[in-house]
Amino acid sequence: MTNKNIKITSLALAISTALASNVLVAAENDKKEKVQGLEVIEVTARKTAENIQKVPVAVTSLSASDLAEAGISTMTEVQQFSPNTTLQTSRGTNSTLTAFIRGVGQQDPLWGYEPGVGIYIDDVYMARPQGAVLDLLDVERIEVLRGPQGTLYGKNTIGGAVKYVTKEMSGDMEANAELTVGSYGQADMKLTGQVPVISDKLYVGFGYANLSRDGYGEFLKSAIAGQDKENYNKDLTAARLTLEYHASNDLFMRLAWDSTTDNSNAKGGYRLLPSILTDAPVPDSVFDSYTSMPTENLVELDGLSFMVNWDVSKDWSLKYVASSRESYSDTNIDFDNTDLDIFDVPAIYDDNNTSHELQANYVGDGFKLVSGVYLYDGESCGHFDAILGVLGRSLALPGLTREVTGCNNSTSSAVYAQGSFNLTDALSLTVGARYTNEEKEAYVNNGLAYTGVYPSSGWVPGYVRDPSIVFPQVLGTDTNNDDVLDAPAKADWSRFTPRLGVEYQMDADTMLFASYSQGFKSGTFNPRATVNEMAADPEIVDSLEFGIKKDWNNTLRTNITVFSIDHKDRQYITITPSPDDQTVLNQNLGNIKGSSVSGLEAEVTYSASADLTFNFALGLLDAKIEDDPTLVGELVGLSNTPDMTMNLSANYLIDSDLGYFVVTGGYYYRDDYILFEDSDLLSQEGYGMVNVGVNWESNEGNWYGGLYAKNLTDEEYQVGGYNFVADNGDGTYTPGLGGDQTLVAYYGDPMTLHLTVGYRF
Numbered sequence: 001m002t003n004k005n006i007k008i009t010s011l012a013l014a015i016s017t018a019l020a021s022n023v024l025v026a027a028e029n030d031k032k033e034k035v036q037g038l039e040v041i042e043v044t045a046r047k048t049a050e051n052i053q054k055v056p057v058a059v060t061s062l063s064a065s066d067l068a069e070a071g072i073s074t075m076t077e078v079q080q081f082s083p084n085t086t087l088q089t090s091r092g093t094n095s096t097l098t099a100f101i102r103g104v105g106q107q108d109p110l111w112g113y114e115p116g117v118g119i120y121i122d123d124v125y126m127a128r129p130q131g132a133v134l135d136l137l138d139v140e141r142i143e144v145l146r147g148p149q150g151t152l153y154g155k156n157t158i159g160g161a162v163k164y165v166t167k168e169m170s171g172d173m174e175a176n177a178e179l180t181v182g183s184y185g186q187a188d189m190k191l192t193g194q195v196p197v198i199s200d201k202l203y204v205g206f207g208y209a210n211l212s213r214d215g216y217g218e219f220l221k222s223a224i225a226g227q228d229k230e231n232y233n234k235d236l237t238a239a240r241l242t243l244e245y246h247a248s249n250d251l252f253m254r255l256a257w258d259s260t261t262d263n264s265n266a267k268g269g270y271r272l273l274p275s276i277l278t279d280a281p282v283p284d285s286v287f288d289s290y291t292s293m294p295t296e297n298l299v300e301l302d303g304l305s306f307m308v309n310w311d312v313s314k315d316w317s318l319k320y321v322a323s324s325r326e327s328y329s330d331t332n333i334d335f336d337n338t339d340l341d342i343f344d345v346p347a348i349y350d351d352n353n354t355s356h357e358l359q360a361n362y363v364g365d366g367f368k369l370v371s372g373v374y375l376y377d378g379e380s381c382g383h384f385d386a387i388l389g390v391l392g393r394s395l396a397l398p399g400l401t402r403e404v405t406g407c408n409n410s411t412s413s414a415v416y417a418q419g420s421f422n423l424t425d426a427l428s429l430t431v432g433a434r435y436t437n438e439e440k441e442a443y444v445n446n447g448l449a450y451t452g453v454y455p456s457s458g459w460v461p462g463y464v465r466d467p468s469i470v471f472p473q474v475l476g477t478d479t480n481n482d483d484v485l486d487a488p489a490k491a492d493w494s495r496f497t498p499r500l501g502v503e504y505q506m507d508a509d510t511m512l513f514a515s516y517s518q519g520f521k522s523g524t525f526n527p528r529a530t531v532n533e534m535a536a537d538p539e540i541v542d543s544l545e546f547g548i549k550k551d552w553n554n555t556l557r558t559n560i561t562v563f564s565i566d567h568k569d570r571q572y573i574t575i576t577p578s579p580d581d582q583t584v585l586n587q588n589l590g591n592i593k594g595s596s597v598s599g600l601e602a603e604v605t606y607s608a609s610a611d612l613t614f615n616f617a618l619g620l621l622d623a624k625i626e627d628d629p630t631l632v633g634e635l636v637g638l639s640n641t642p643d644m645t646m647n648l649s650a651n652y653l654i655d656s657d658l659g660y661f662v663v664t665g666g667y668y669y670r671d672d673y674i675l676f677e678d679s680d681l682l683s684q685e686g687y688g689m690v691n692v693g694v695n696w697e698s699n700e701g702n703w704y705g706g707l708y709a710k711n712l713t714d715e716e717y718q719v720g721g722y723n724f725v726a727d728n729g730d731g732t733y734t735p736g737l738g739g740d741q742t743l744v745a746y747y748g749d750p751m752t753l754h755l756t757v758g759y760r761f
Contacts, residue, residue, distance in 0.1 A: 037554045045143060053509075056511070058146040059144065060146075060603065061142070061144075062141060067139065070649070071693045075164070083146070084146065085146065086641070093130070093297060094234060096130050100117065102621065110528070111128075112408030112525060114522075116539075119161075121166070124325070131327050137190065140165045143162070152370060152418055155376060170194070171196055172196065180757075188209070205240070205242035215230030216749070218288055220289070223292040223293075231267060235263040255304075260299070261300050264297060265297055270285075270746070273725065273733060273743045275342075286745070290337050290338050291339065299331075323354065335742060345384050349382045354377050356374070359372040366421065377411045385404075385449075386402040387401050388738050399452040401452055406442065408524065409440065409441050410440045412436060419432070437494045475529050491523060497520045515544070517545075523571075529589070536591055538569065539568065539569055554607070555608075567596065570595060572591065602617070615647070616646075616649075619644065636674065639677045645668075646668070649666030659699050670687060681727055682721040691708070702761075706755070708756075710749065710752045722744045
């Protein structure tokens, strides 16, 4: 740890263990009466509340107390507890998410590309990866649904879905203040609470967080004097306001607003090869970098949602969810990470979407039904400039910029229904289907500017070109012949996605299930197009699952699933320099034949005593990718998809005169994986992380706290990167775009220590 870390003496450590975590395992009376046994876990994986042991879906659920005991503060840490799951911070910003489940996801965060794993906040779909690395605030639980969820969740859940569920208010006057300090100057403040406006009827909830941390590293050399040189720092604020109205016992309404502003610096990558154009050797620390760009960065998110739930009768209920979400990012990405403008990419992303969903649900004797209608309308625009100044000057030009602007907009409508029928007392059948229609329109202006250009002016829509920029005619029509596209390219797709399952309740504690399901991700246009090209075809995922969920004598729980996935027509893009002209990017978007994945997932809980619990999660994958050399050349494997993930953790409850302590410890292992499917130059060897913590809650239940140590062995592991270099196979490399050896990696968090203290009013 660097000198920025907080120094914890043995005395301070001893004192800190008497102050500890977030929300503990239960209320005080529950703890005093705690007996050995397995917890009953309720989830909404099938959009109705059910016991997780009765749900024929591979799902991991982490409650607020689970998250608190493990000291989890962001969405990405959830990957450690869900088998065959990747949730990692992408390159460039602290807030952009890379999500893969069972080898299915989306690597590229550019506008127009949509995720393969759906992220939901209270049933509201987050359409873009920017801002999807959610910091946990007022959360009730997080559910990870593995495998395609095309029937009930539909849009872009071909790999699975991650659900962030916030707490419903109790109706009492409550407030909670929490402070966290930690290594690298971490200083976090969270304030949450609720106020009853009308007793038992109308409540207002609030939440605010200010999260800050110094950088794990620094920019060793910068072309801009006086700017902040911290790398991997954090400067984020988040807020929530919620209005809940219980009109009657049968009618409930909720209006919720959330906002996040991330002013953390742009992240600089670690050069794995020294620059051949300037003084930029491989740094000593993986968190150190160089830059020629501004380090300032901005990600803004705002969301508004409205939900009404009406229990029409004892069997029927209606639910309506409407939402509006906006995101804006102004980011600076230095691809080459030197103090020269070898390959600099300033970019702007601007997205907004609205959605409406109406559900009609039925629970009767021997039959359950979830059905609904879903509407989505989204606009995703962006502008980036690939500044190749060094290359331009070598060609006797004042500079050189590849400038790309455009929008990729979509509307989607769907109807769905899924019913479960009891054929006998033990045997049931699940049948579901969804019909989706999606329309997209897109345009791209892509051209060269013979100077250095930044996207701070002349942005789309209503783009007015620079006279020095030569635009090819791409993704649209130019009726005025002024080199500016005035009509977008359009396409539409429709798909019927079924689900069929059989469940057998062998006894009260044992359920066997088998299912077939299909996921659908619509076609899309190339947001980097350099020629007027057709849209890529949709992706289809077919999945077979067989599982058993069993509790043994209320002390041992074993949930095991085996599965097989056939992923057809995977959308794929490559960006390679032209052999004849290094200033031209050959942009190809199309479909490869696909990939296949088979695997096993096991989640085991053992209640050794009333005080000691063990948890084990194992994921095994065997993945194969079908190459299509006419499109992308040789593919070497699936990205972000290790053959094995494993987690072993334990927690021990101590009842003392000072209060209740929960001591936790865990080991997480992630097998080797590659970051890009067409190269193994950016590959991560298998690694393991050790995490420990101690939580405390006073006997009165008002004071609480926690001390946590993450990544105790200080493992270095890659989570993103850029590869613009060719391996000659003899220890030498051929420079790529920009004329330099650009091979750059981004890394996950180093060893950290943090202390949390909170008080409930």
